[in-house]
Amino acid sequence: MNWVGLWTLTSREVGRFFAVYRQTIIPGFISSILYILIFGFTLERRISTIDGIPYTMFIIPGLIMMNTLTNASSNTSSSMLQMKLLGQLPDLLQAPLSSFEISMAYIIGGTIRGTVNGLLILLVGITLGGISVMQPFATVGFIILVSVAFSSIGFLLGQLADTWDQLATLQNFLLTPLSFLGGIFYSIKMLPDWAQAASFYNPIYYMINGLRFTILGVSDSPPMTSFIVALIMTVGFFLAAVLMMESGKKIKQ
Amino acid sequence: MTPAISIRNLKKSYEDTVALRGVDLTIGDGEFFGLLGPNGAGKTTTINILTGLVRKNEGEIEVFGRDTVSDYRFTRSQVGISAQEFTQDWFFPLDRLLYFQAGYYGIPRAKAKDRIEELLNRLGLVEKRKARLRQLSGGMKRRFQIAKALVHDPNIIILDEPTAGVDVELRHELWDYFRNLHKKGKTILLTTHYIEEAEMLCDKVAIIDKGRVIKEGTPKELTSQLGKAGITINVSDPGEELESCLKDFTYTQDDGRLHFTTQDPEEALPEIINALTRQGCHVQRVETTKSSLEDVFLSLTGKGINE
Numbered sequence: 001m002n003w004v005g006l007w008t009l010t011s012r013e014v015g016r017f018f019a020v021y022r023q024t025i026i027p028g029f030i031s032s033i034l035y036i037l038i039f040g041f042t043l044e045r046r047i048s049t050i051d052g053i054p055y056t057m058f059i060i061p062g063l064i065m066m067n068t069l070t071n072a073s074s075n076t077s078s079s080m081l082q083m084k085l086l087g088q089l090p091d092l093l094q095a096p097l098s099s100f101e102i103s104m105a106y107i108i109g110g111t112i113r114g115t116v117n118g119l120l121i122l123l124v125g126i127t128l129g130g131i132s133v134m135q136p137f138a139t140v141g142f143i144i145l146v147s148v149a150f151s152s153i154g155f156l157l158g159q160l161a162d163t164w165d166q167l168a169t170l171q172n173f174l175l176t177p178l179s180f181l182g183g184i185f186y187s188i189k190m191l192p193d194w195a196q197a198a199s200f201y202n203p204i205y206y207m208i209n210g211l212r213f214t215i216l217g218v219s220d221s222p223p224m225t226s227f228i229v230a231l232i233m234t235v236g237f238f239l240a241a242v243l244m245m246e247s248g249k250k251i252k253q
Numbered sequence: 254m255t256p257a258i259s260i261r262n263l264k265k266s267y268e269d270t271v272a273l274r275g276v277d278l279t280i281g282d283g284e285f286f287g288l289l290g291p292n293g294a295g296k297t298t299t300i301n302i303l304t305g306l307v308r309k310n311e312g313e314i315e316v317f318g319r320d321t322v323s324d325y326r327f328t329r330s331q332v333g334i335s336a337q338e339f340t341q342d343w344f345f346p347l348d349r350l351l352y353f354q355a356g357y358y359g360i361p362r363a364k365a366k367d368r369i370e371e372l373l374n375r376l377g378l379v380e381k382r383k384a385r386l387r388q389l390s391g392g393m394k395r396r397f398q399i400a401k402a403l404v405h406d407p408n409i410i411i412l413d414e415p416t417a418g419v420d421v422e423l424r425h426e427l428w429d430y431f432r433n434l435h436k437k438g439k440t441i442l443l444t445t446h447y448i449e450e451a452e453m454l455c456d457k458v459a460i461i462d463k464g465r466v467i468k469e470g471t472p473k474e475l476t477s478q479l480g481k482a483g484i485t486i487n488v489s490d491p492g493e494e495l496e497s498c499l500k501d502f503t504y505t506q507d508d509g510r511l512h513f514t515t516q517d518p519e520e521a522l523p524e525i526i527n528a529l530t531r532q533g534c535h536v537q538r539v540e541t542t543k544s545s546l547e548d549v550f551l552s553l554t555g556k557g558i559n560e
Binding site: 005008012015016082086087092096098248252253 | 267301305306307308325326329332336338340342344345352354355357358359
């Protein structure tokens with residue numbers, strides 16, 4: 001195992017997003033504050049509570065999850081595509097680094113960005129939304145677990161994509177709609193039956209509800225189901241991303 | 254002695270083209286080796302398979318006797334490559350990029366420090382150490398590319414078009430630097446479009462065309478075997494006996510000019526002049542033409558290196 005190499009590439013990945021924090025950390029922070037102010041405080045007059053939780057507090061776990069998974073996936077996907085397009089990838093592929101070490105460094109980088117962003121929104125929720133976290137360790141653990149899953153998804157997509165347009169398409173037409181439809185702003189009990197049934201096929205629904213349970217103690221899905229779905233996604237996409245790198249498809253000729 | 258690089262029957266096809274049809278090449282430890290060939294001949298593919306960027310279809314490559322696939326950690330640690338294409342980076346300054354590069358090769362920051370400082374100094378990059386790559390001129394980018402290849406102090410250095418697009422002064426500076434590396438015992442594999450560069454620097458060259466090595470040897474061997482060196486002498490009053498006195502030489506005659514073909518004009522010239530003088534010919538003018546590696550390249554591949 002080339003530990004120095006793994007550490008170097010990981011610190012590069014982390015250094016990269018901290019170097020452009022105005023693009024990678026601040027936007028999620030600001031948009032979450034706006035969601036809380038605009039959606040929370042205005043809609044709370046109409047929807048005072050859901051499952052006994054004030055509406056502003058109810059939406060915070062969803063905002064954390066949306067921020068976490070968007071940042072985790074976009075860190076790995078954009079970094080990998082950027083490396084390809086800027087001609088930096090040969091530096092890694094010609095070095096004595098295994099494809100597993102390269103994959104790990106990318107996925108850890110994305111996980112850190114997802115977790116940092118998630119925790120930042122959690123802080124916003126505590127200070128601005130007045131929430132108190134019921135199971136702090138489980139909350140942090142769940143944020144990390146989902147960050148690994150989406151960091152792996154991003155790494156997979158970054159390897160597959162050839163253009164920025166392809167990445168943006170996946171982000172705009174898949175991740176964002178699935179996040180919004182996963183129940184950030186509502187409980188699925190408020191939906192018609194068919195929409196409730198459809199939500200069960202949306203993995204982000206389980207992510208949001210799992211986190212909501214650790215923070216607020218309420219959830220549309222059973223907590224164990226949420227955890228198992230998150231775990232399966234994490235393991236599945238981690239393996240897929242690493243095996244894709246190992247195969248060298250779209251990376252090596 | 255184990256060769257630095259040993260390539261046997263290397264084959265590679267892309268979807269619709271055959272890039273390598275069985276390349277065989279042995280590069281000795283400490284050799285300055287030139288790989289020449291027209292565009293698309295297979296030079297870059299060979300290098301890319303050696304360094305792990307491209308997967309081979311068939312054949313073997315060994316670095317110091319160890320397989321580049323099964324023993325990639327060792328073989329890659331032995332090789333430093335200065336690619337033809339410049340890398341770009343938007344985020345980090347030059348010195349940080351060099352620390353990253355060292356780290357990928359397993360060298361921790363503290364250990365890499367002296368080496369990086371030395372390279373920044375030797376390659377004239379000290380003042381630019383905090384610059385971003387996009388702020389550098391072409392020449393500076395080339396220096397950085399070379400520094401990056403050398404950061405882990407490799408025993409084998411691959412220089413892919415290392416002087417492409419640089420001015421004459423820097424080209425000479427880089428040549429001196431490469432000669433120094435060679436003197437220190439480094440094995441250097443050079444690909445270049447400047448044949449005179451290979452002729453001047455390399456102990457040995459191989460000419461590759463259509464995915465095969467078609468000729469290999471020292472520049473001198475190749476020019477003397479395949480070159481067309483010649484001597485042209487203008488004489489007055491050739492006389493009728495000329496033919497018998499020049500019977501040992503290959504020549505043609507037209508209008509008082511004698512055209513000799515020889516492999517070694519320096520050696521043949523005094524003998525020819527002695528023979529002509531004995532015959533009573535008055536030598537008026539002598540011209541010698543010596544063939545270059547470029548002539549050899551042209552005669553073997555049928556085209557110039559830039560075609």
